[in-house]
Amino acid sequence: MTELLLGVNIDHIATLRNARGTRYPDPVQAAFVAEQAGADGITVHLREDRRHITDRDVRMLRETLQTRMNLEMAVTEEMLSIACDTVPHFCCLVPEKRQEVTTEGGLDVAGQQEKLNEAVRRLNQAGIQVSLFIDPDQQQIDAAVTAGAPYIELHTGAYAEAEEGPTRDAELERIRQAAEYAASRGLKVNAGHGLTYHNVLPVAAIPQIYELNIGHAIIGQAVFSGLAGAVSEMKALLREARR
Ligand SMILES: CC(=O)[C@@H](O)[C@H](O)COP(=O)(O)O
Numbered sequence: 203m204t205e206l207l208l209g210v211n212i213d214h215i216a217t218l219r220n221a222r223g224t225r226y227p228d229p230v231q232a233a234f235v236a237e238q239a240g241a242d243g244i245t246v247h248l249r250e251d252r253r254h255i256t257d258r259d260v261r262m263l264r265e266t267l268q269t270r271m272n273l274e275m276a277v278t279e280e281m282l283s284i285a286c287d288t289v290p291h292f293c294c295l296v297p298e299k300r301q302e303v304t305t306e307g308g309l310d311v312a313g314q315q316e317k318l319n320e321a322v323r324r325l326n327q328a329g330i331q332v333s334l335f336i337d338p339d340q341q342q343i344d345a346a347v348t349a350g351a352p353y354i355e356l357h358t359g360a361y362a363e364a365e366e367g368p369t370r371d372a373e374l375e376r377i378r379q380a381a382e383y384a385a386s387r388g389l390k391v392n393a394g395h396g397l398t399y400h401n402v403l404p405v406a407a408i409p410q411i412y413e414l415n416i417g418h419a420i421i422g423q424a425v426f427s428g429l430a431g432a433v434s435e436m437k438a439l440l441r442e443a444r445r
């Protein structure tokens with residue numbers, strides 16, 4: 203089976219740093235450690251409220267990453283301008299609400315098709331590969347194809363939050379069917395949100411999935427086993443899923 207890539211989201215290194223307004227822990231150092239430990243890419247979410255990743259982090263990471271940068275952002279003029287100035291390898295367009303604790307759902311591409319078509323056009327023109335963060339839903343997948351995005355990232359939050367049993371199994375089946383359909387439409391399929399060392403294997407085993415973006419669980423594990431260990435442990439699980 204094809205190798206499954208791991209994108210490490212380092213947002214919550216910045217959460218810890220910003221908790222006291224210090225310079226440490228530095229997301230730039232975390233990215234270096236994660237890459238050395240096997241991360242295939244680094245994901246950062248530049249939120250409108252800068253609650254964790256800052257503009258300085260984005261600039262520094264763009265200049266220092268050895269792998270590739272996946273910049274997550276809302277579909278706003280501010281973020282589109284920042285992306286076109288920064289030119290990360292990937293931009294993942296996500297929904298964003300100030301009052302949310304974390305991302306609550308997928309981007310409604312179908313409900314704002316013209317806006318997304320234009321955003322994808324601008325980013326593609328700037329040389330950025332665009333991914334749309336969507337729920338595992340055929341209508342949203344079709345809308346992503348219409349928008350001209352080469353990638354989608356399937357939101358795995360409903361799966362991750364479901365109790366083990368029929369509900370979680372149903373959510374996994376939704377992801378499986380969505381990945382299969384999206385690949386049949388010519389899309390590259392990533393997935394992420396809420397994945398942990400305990401729930402990642404069934405998602406990682408879906409053959410059409412190209413990359414998993416995982417952050418909160420890895421940063422949490424890093425508190426106990428160090429960031430390098432947490433990353434290599436997750437990478438080993440992804441390899442195991444594809445044996
Ligand atoms: C889109 C997504 O699921 C995450 O990558 C996002 O970054 C979550 O937001 P926080 O990192 O602020 O929790």
Ligand SMILES: NCC(=O)COP(=O)(O)O
Binds near residue numbers: 355395396416417419
């Ligand atoms: N897009 C998902 C991501 O980058 C990480 O999400 P999480 O693992 O922090 O929930």
